Amino acid sequence: MGLPIARGASNPLRSGNQTRRKAPPILVTDSVPQADATPPKETVRKPVQLFPTGAQSRAFYRRFYPGTGPAEWNDWRWQMRTRIRTLDDLGRVFRLSADEHAAVSNHQGSLPVGITPYYASLMGLKDAAEPLRRTHIMVGGEYLRGPGEEDDPLGEDHDTAVPGLVHRYPDRVLFLVTGTCSTYCRYCTRSRMVGNPGGEYGFSTRQWEQALAYLEAHTEVRDVLLSGGDPLTLGDDKLDWLLGRLRQIKHIEFLRIGTKMPVVLPQRITKSLTRLLRKHHPLWMSLHFTHPVELTPEVAESCARLADAGIPLGSQTVLLKGVNDDAGVMTQLMHGLLKNRVKPYYLYQCDPIRGSAHFRTPVEKGLEIIRALRGHTTGYATPIFCIDAPGGGGKIQLAPDPVAGRDGDFLLLRNFEGKVYRYPDPDGALGR
Numbered sequence: 001m002g003l004p005i006a007r008g009a010s011n012p013l014r015s016g017n018q019t020r021r022k023a024p025p026i027l028v029t030d031s032v033p034q035a036d037a038t039p040p041k042e043t044v045r046k047p048v049q050l051f052p053t054g055a056q057s058r059a060f061y062r063r064f065y066p067g068t069g070p071a072e073w074n075d076w077r078w079q080m081r082t083r084i085r086t087l088d089d090l091g092r093v094f095r096l097s098a099d100e101h102a103a104v105s106n107h108q109g110s111l112p113v114g115i116t117p118y119y120a121s122l123m124g125l126k127d128a129a130e131p132l133r134r135t136h137i138m139v140g141g142e143y144l145r146g147p148g149e150e151d152d153p154l155g156e157d158h159d160t161a162v163p164g165l166v167h168r169y170p171d172r173v174l175f176l177v178t179g180t181c182s183t184y185c186r187y188c189t190r191s192r193m194v195g196n197p198g199g200e201y202g203f204s205t206r207q208w209e210q211a212l213a214y215l216e217a218h219t220e221v222r223d224v225l226l227s228g229g230d231p232l233t234l235g236d237d238k239l240d241w242l243l244g245r246l247r248q249i250k251h252i253e254f255l256r257i258g259t260k261m262p263v264v265l266p267q268r269i270t271k272s273l274t275r276l277l278r279k280h281h282p283l284w285m286s287l288h289f290t291h292p293v294e295l296t297p298e299v300a301e302s303c304a305r306l307a308d309a310g311i312p313l314g315s316q317t318v319l320l321k322g323v324n325d326d327a328g329v330m331t332q333l334m335h336g337l338l339k340n341r342v343k344p345y346y347l348y349q350c351d352p353i354r355g356s357a358h359f360r361t362p363v364e365k366g367l368e369i370i371r372a373l374r375g376h377t378t379g380y381a382t383p384i385f386c387i388d389a390p391g392g393g394g395k396i397q398l399a400p401d402p403v404a405g406r407d408g409d410f411l412l413l414r415n416f417e418g419k420v421y422r423y424p425d426p427d428g429a430l431g432r
């Protein structure tokens, strides 16, 4: 079925990459009442920053982007334009190790270096082992192919119904709407396709049309997850148009957006974006978090804006060796998420993409972390630990097994402290 974008010259999808707009204002006028009863003739102009800037970020941009004011720093388009993309950009900010230097120099193709200045401000500038930095600056290990590693470990290409639309589960689809992210994670499941304009996965409005036509025809689809790339890198007009088109398909009951932008570029969550998003409810979001260092005042603001717009927020976190594979770190992250009104949802075992061995932990590490959380803290803070099965098997949940055995009519269950309790279960076979 043809779409309006094929005909309407004024359609936002025709307008190139992103609509150029002025930077959003960051100063507003606060009216301060006069102390006496005389009617105020003037108002006192008091600068109020619409987006908070943490002390670390402020010190960072004054040092590395002198002349940059808060208006630019808090403008998400400035952050996108000013991303750290090259060896020179990296060298200006980070003291690169020999390994990092060589790996960046040798890189070709998809999954380039990409770090927003905001996210770089949270990273260790001198220490190559600092967790966030490890997730975004490549090292030589990325070029080694370990056993079982694949370019497309989840077999998404195999389950692609039309370009950009993965239809694996009966009632839901994964709609890859862009190949662009604001930052590129070195462990990305879609490393084969992201950040590679003009590559074989070339995302386009024509592709969207095909996907929408497929969805209109497939009445069994009730849930669409928009991902990519990061859907929030799209300009407001395009995003509004796409969500509106999906909303018009009656059998689609709800939409989800998978995004890292509220974490790595929280300034993207503008008031106009939240106004736009709330038009398309029921809309849910999965936010990609990695480490408690990410829980800044900026991220508190982006999450609050989304939650206040009525968007249920869940998190997804990839378990990464030397980054967050520690029960204390993970507990801190999960607690911080709850404080920011984000429900810890998924903890993923790292997918075996090519060159990921230096990121992957043994599977029991994830179980150890779940064991440290479950029962020891609120149940809301415990995510589901799962492996996305290689070859397209879908998500498989793993959890510590609480069944300790059976004693006649009693099932023996182990609690979070390792103590065994008896539950009357005369008709059961579990634990035999």
Ligand code: SF4
Binding pocket: 180, 181, 182, 183, 184, 185, 187, 188, 189, 190, 191, 194, 228, 229, 230, 260, 288
């Ligand atoms: S933001 Fe998501 S899609 Fe983009 S590189 Fe990171 S994991 Fe991949």
